[in-house]
Amino acid sequence: MSFLKIHNLSVDYKMRKETVYAAKEVNIEVNKGEILGLVGESGSGKSTVGNAIIDLIDEPGKITNGSIMLGDIDLQTDTNNTVNYRGKKIGLIFQDPQTSLNPILTIGEQLIETIQTHLDLSKEQAKNKSISLLKEVGIKDAEKRFDNYPHQFSGGMRQRVVISLALCCEPELLIADEPTTALDVSIQSQILDLIKKLTRERNLAVILITHDMGVIAETSDRVAVMKNGNLIEIGATKKVLTDPKEIYTKSLVSSVPPTNKKISRFVIVEKENELNTKHNIKILNRWTKTEITDQNLVQVKNLSKSFEDNFFLENSKNSVMAVDNISFNIKEGEIFGLVGESGSGKSTIAKMIVNLFKPSSGEIFFDDICVTKIKKNKELMKFRRQIQMIFQDPYSSLNGRLKVKEIISEPIKLHNPKISKPDLDNYIFDLLESVELSQTSSDRYPHEFSGGQRQRISIARALATQPRLLICDEPTSALDVSIQAQILNLLKDLQEELNLTILFISHDLPVVRQMCNRIGVLKEGKLCEVSNTEELFLKPKDSYTKELLHLMPKIESIYK
C-alpha cells in the first residue's frame, strides 16, 4: 500500500463573483522512496494539492471533498493532529529561499526551535543534530555557519538550509513547491541532486511541484499532470513524457524547447487546425522594410558600467562592476542572444543600448551613430523610434490605468502627430491583429488580459514605431511553457516578415537555442564567448559555457 493516498480531493475557492475549483476530485498516491513530479501551468492547482496535504489552504479556500491518508492516519478527520504532523511527519520546501527563512534569527536558532518543538531533545542535543543535518545537506564549516544569519548565505545555500529545516524532525513525506525556480541553473542542479540523494538515503516520499518539464524529466520517478484543477494524466515519468495519452500532455511536451536540436517552429497541439500556419501580418503594408545587408547594426565597444552604492563617497570601493569591458556586434536582420545567470549584467547592457542607463565607459554605435553621445532632442527621438524593447514582467510593463488603445496609440501619435483619427484606429487594429489579438481588445484595460496576451500588447506597442532593433529582455520567463511557445513563434514570424533585428536576452538555454543565430555568454559582467548557435551548443569553447550546457535540465534525458 502506498504511503500517501489522496482520494477524490476537491478544493474550492468561493470568490465574490464565482467559485474557483482549484482541485477537482484528484487522486494521487505516493510511495516511500519515490519522487512524484506534480506538473502543470500556473493556476492548474498543483500548489493547492500540496497545500491541502499540510492544511495550509488560505481563506476563502476550503477542502470540500475527499480524504488524505498518510500511512494509516486520516489527515482530514484528525485536524487536531495536523499541526503535529506538519514539520514532524511532513516537511515543506518553498519556492523562494529569500523569504522562507526568518532574517532576524540565526539559522541555528531556527533549526533548534523547530527541533525542540517536535522532538524531546535538550538544547545541546538539538544543536548537535542541527550541525549534522547542515553537513548532510552540504554546508561546509557547519559548526561556524550555525551562528550565521540568513543574509550571510547565498541563494543556493539558503535553499539548502531550508531543506535541512524541512528534514530536521525526520519527516517521512517531503513536499517541495517549486524548490529551484528562484535559483540559477548551476545551483538548481545541485539542489535537485541533493533532493534525489536524500530521497534515496532516508527513504522519503517526495512530491516535487514544478512547471519545468526538464526538472521533471531529470528527477522524478512518476509524474502527475494537472490542468485547471483536474488531474489529466499520471504515470511513470518516462511513459508520460515519451508517449503521452492526453492531448493536453502532448501539447505540454511539444511546447518544451528541445535542448538537443533546433526546430523551425513550435508545434501548438491544441490549435490543431491552424497547425504550423503563419498568420497574416497586417502591418506589413505599412512597414518600410530595411534590406538585410551584412553590416553591423549595433556595435558595442569596450562597454563598462559600475553602480556606485554610496551617496556621499562617490569613489567608494563598494562599487560593483555590472558590466566589465564588453565588445560585440549585432548584424542587421539577425537574432543575437545574450545568455547568463542572474547578476551577469545582461539587462544592464540592454538598458544601456536603449539609453536608459549611461555607460561608465565605452561606446555603443547604432547604425554608425554613437548612442551615448546623442545630445540633441531631435536626434534622440529619431534614435528612439528605431530601437524598442519588450520586458520580462507582463504585469508591470503596461500602465494599468490606460486602455490598450491608449497604450498603443501613444508611440504612434508621438512620432506622427498629424495622423488622423480613422487612420490611427486602423493602425491600432492592424497592430493588434499582427500579434493575434482581436480588434475588440483595444477598448479594454490590461488587467482583463492574461500574461501571454499582455506580452502580445507589449509587442504591439514596440512595433508601433516600426523599429529596426527589438530588444527582448527575458520576454517569456514569466509565462507558462505553452504560452511561451506561442510568443516565441510570433516573434520568429515577425522577425522573418519584417526583417527585424532582435537582441534576445534570456537565462534559458533551450529557448535561446531555438531563437538565436548567434549567442554571447555572460558571466559576472564579462563576455566569455560569442559564437554561432549550433557551434556553441555542439562545441563550446569556454569552460563556463560547457558547465552551463552540462547542468541545464534536459527533457531528453528521459530517453537515456
Next chain:
Amino acid sequence: MDNNNLSILSRIKDSDIYYNFKKSPTAIVSSFILIIIFFCSFFVEIVTPYNPFDPSSLSLMEAFTPPSWTEDGMAKFILGTDGQGRDMLSTILYGSRISLIVGFSAILFSLILGVGLGLTAGYFGGKYEMLVMRLTDVQLTVPSILMALLVDGIARGIISREMHDDMAIYVLIFAIGISEWPQFARVSRAATLVEKNKDYVSASTIIGVSNLIIMFKHILPNILRPILVIGTIGLALAIIAESTLSFLGVGVPPTTPSLGTLIRLGNDFLFSGEWWITFFPAMFLVILAFSINLLGDWMRDTLNPRLKK
C-alpha cells in the same frame, strides 16, 4: 455616449471598492452622515428657516433660549439660541459651511503643492530631491499649528487692518495648506520611487515620451490611491486646524463665524450655565471629523493591497 456612461456605472458597481463599501457598516454610516452634513452646509439657505446674519430677523428677547426639550425651551429653536438670539442650528450649519470651504481649499492647496513637489522629487532625484525632502524634514519639526500661526501673524503684518477681515479666509487657507504639504510630498515621493522603476515607465521613456507626460499621465494616476487616503485624513486635520485657529481668535472674523469661532464665543457662556452655545458646535465638529477619519480609515484598508486577505 450613452453606452459609455452605462459601462462606467457598471464598472463602478462591479468594482472591488463598491463591493467592500457595501460590506462595511462603518463606511456606509460615516459616508451617510457626511453626505447629510455636506448637503445641509452647502444648501444652508434652503435647509434652515433663519438667517442668523440678518440683524432684522434677530430678537434679543429670544437670546439664551435653551434647547427645545428643556424646561424653558422654545419649539422653533431646536438647539436653542446664542447671546444675540441667533438660532444655534442655523448658525452651526452656516459655520460648518465656512469650515468645510476652508478645509477643502486648504487640503487642495497642500495636495497640489505637496504632490507636485513630491512627484518631481521622486522622478528626477538628485540634488533637487535632497532639497525638497530636507525642506519637508525641516517643516515637520515645526508643529503645524505653530506654522499656521506664524503665517497668520506675518499676514497681519503685511495686510492693512481694513483689508484683513476680507482677506482672513484666504490667509487661513494658505496658512493651513502650507503647514500640511510635507505629508503629501513624502507619500507621493515614496510612491513615485516605486512606480518609476516599473517597466511601463521605461517603455514610455524608450518610446520617447517626455518627462512631463510620463509624470502626469503615467505615474500620477498610479500613485493616486495612497494620496487619496492621506488626503481624506488630511481633510479632517485641516478642518480641526481651522477650528483651532478660529478658537484662538486668529481665524475667520466673528462676523462670519466658523465652527471654531462659535465654540470660542460659546466658551464665554459656559460657566454661566448656557452650555448649549458651545456644546453643540463642538459636538458637530467632533462628528464631522470623526466621520471623515472613519471613512479615511476604511479607504486605507480597502485601497492597500498589502492588507488584502
